[in-house]
Amino acid sequence: MKNILLLLVLSAFASGRAYGAIERASVDKCKGCHEGVVNSFLDGTHHGKAWSKDQTGPKYNCETCHGNGDQHINDNKIESIISFSKKSAQKPGKLNDVCMNCHGKSSDLMFWSAGKHKRNDVACSSCHSIHKEKQIRSASTCFSCHKDIRSQVNRFSHHPILEGKVTCVDCHNPHGTLSHGMIRAETNNQLCYRCHADKRGPFVFEHPPVEENCMSCHNPHGSQHFHLLTQKLPNLCQDCHDFSRHPGTPYDGKKGFRGTRDNKLIARSCLNCHDRIHGSMAPHNPAFPDNSGKVFTR
Template sequence: MRTFLVICLGLAVSAPAFGGNSAPLADPQLIQWSHAPFETGECEICHESSDPQNPGPIVGTVNQLCFGCHDMFAESIADMANIHSPVEESCTNCHNPHNSSRVKLLNEDIPELCGGCHDDVLAIARNSPVQHQPVLAGQACLKCHDPHASNVKPMLVGLPYDLCVRCHGKDDMKDSEGKPMANLQYLVTHSHMLHGPVADKDCSACHLVHGGENFRMLLKPYPSRFYSPYDAENYELCFSCHEIDAIESQRTTTLTGFRDGSRNLHYVHVDKERRGRTCRACHEVHAAPQDHMIRDGVPYGPRNWILKINYTKTENGGSCAKTCHPTKTYDRTREN
């Protein structure tokens, strides 16, 4: 019997942590954390027998046992709108009831614990061409998700926008290549105009969060540079909400306000075989200091010099001054 038990326990350590792998750790070397009621050696607190060699089955269901002592914990999740289904099923999906090589009696490290069931998310986080550092580093998944229960779907520890600006509300954020990133919180609270989905605090309208295929983890492609040869496929992101013809029609009197008479100036600037200006040349995509999401200036060249756009809105059009070209004015009422 003794030999049998040891073999069992030996297996338990290396087997995947899910589905009834709840035996005490066999190797004392591995034990970093021991649960108080197990430490006492009184197996009958939870099992039918007090014999440590053969404690028999547990008394009641796992969760009934745990809640018997962790009543405050039980109360704290009872009122939550969403309870994580493995928690309802059994605490032993993630915790060893006896001891563990990890804090909080966890069966696995984070993020592997989560990845054991959410392998799709873990694969995205690890293998995507564009990765998001917080998803795998440190507390990883727990920075944004509660493992037990939450009032915000999907199991979030805060409202999505608030979560993003916890980090993206700082001035010194850098991307994976070391380039400075905008302080979104500052932009949103100090801008004259917010982009529709940003005003709705819906970052997910454009960004994935665990990792993605496209520049900046965008849902759809958008060029990464200031100049880009025009190809509608590169602008799928913008065209998923905005009219493609407002950019592609050479002439129009209805599709865009950025026209001189019927000459479509969006077409003139963007739709070029070689050095087409990408939308960022004139628009700040999250929030901007001027009407029509026009930015004050654009970072340019290797040293990120700021080029002032000097945009002025007029009743029937507007003008841009002395930066990319001498002052030019557009007027929608012009006959041409």
């Protein structure tokens, strides 16, 4: 198995094909009016670097993406050329077709046509800068449209997105998936399990909502409550658990550290005892059921 993997990797390194070259004469036609744009494209972008340094492959020029420029040179109108600027006369779908001609068959872009971004007329150039080297700071690019998420990641409890340790594209594929939320997995739990392998189980005692959907209790983008919880404890637990004695008792303003010090409210509330809420590997002792896996206290 290891040898096969190694062979696959080595063969990839050994069999690279030429990417192409810039057709200089054609580019110079545009440079007369757009010198700054052309220079920054040639010197500072991946496309420009790749095409300008590999003279063995197919030839590319500005018209590869912008279409025939003869009429534009004559009338100097933006409508007579494929423009990716804000003032473009083309619909985003048409602009994206230009990019997809080359990039559409990559694994990441296979499901572009089913994604929300395509449907909402997001153009490739809305996020990607073609003429100027600009690293996509994933979160800030996304926040420009997803203002609700910008708010959530700034809250009390959040994944380290602002700190640069987790990025939006770690969990989402902005180029489209068949999953809800364009996540990089088939289900929410399968996505979370990639990093939170300790939550996978299998457990002897399972907590059904945990097994079905992490989002029942957590907001992955950020929350006002600790542990990314959607609601404050004990209320979140009590919205599902009512039984005799403590699960159904109101924990009110009389019961903090300053009051009767009820341990269902102070500190971490229900988790003061029921910490194995994601599942337990402990046995159940019918003779002493409170210290047991079945109620997630062990």
